[in-house]
């Protein structure tokens with residue numbers, strides 16, 4: 534898995550123009566059954582890809598924390614919200630709460646998330662490949678294929694499936 538992760542930025546760069554064209558076309562004329570197709574491709578891919586062998590998203594990007602996430606996770610640690618923010622978070626250029634440091638401080642050496650049950654919504658949803666109206670997040674997906682091997686494979690499968 535580590536070799537795949539190491540090669541991913543280059544592979545994604547090589548595919549960038551092709552992917553950009555594909556998503557532009559998809560946005561223009563999304564197939565009627567796109568939600569269904571994405572669900573299927575997502576499930577097929579995650580039968581093969583084990584996130585516990587990867588954790589590259591937790592190591593390299595980290596999530597945005599919504600106010601609800603912050604409250605829920607602070608409560609989990611029995612901390613005051615502000616105390617949790619001071620200890621773990623910072624505000625980024627877009628005014629969102631993000632982690633102070635990467636890899637994520639809640640990631641264990643075994644790649645398990647120590648706050649799995651209460652993890653941020655963005656972590657639960659990453660890489661967003663099973664979301665509805667997938668064509669609407671093409672810019673985000675163009676970035677995610679360089680981070681997430683599963684997202685890379687799903688986009689490759691999409692290009693074969695959707696002509």
Ligand code: SF4
Pocket residue numbers: 582583584585587588589590591659660680681682683684
């Ligand atoms: S979601 Fe993607 S990047 Fe994150 S652990 Fe799973 S395969 Fe790796």
Ligand code: SF4
Pocket residue numbers: 590591595596637638639640641645646647648649652653656
């Ligand atoms: S909170 Fe958990 S799932 Fe989210 S980035 Fe950290 S370790 Fe990964």
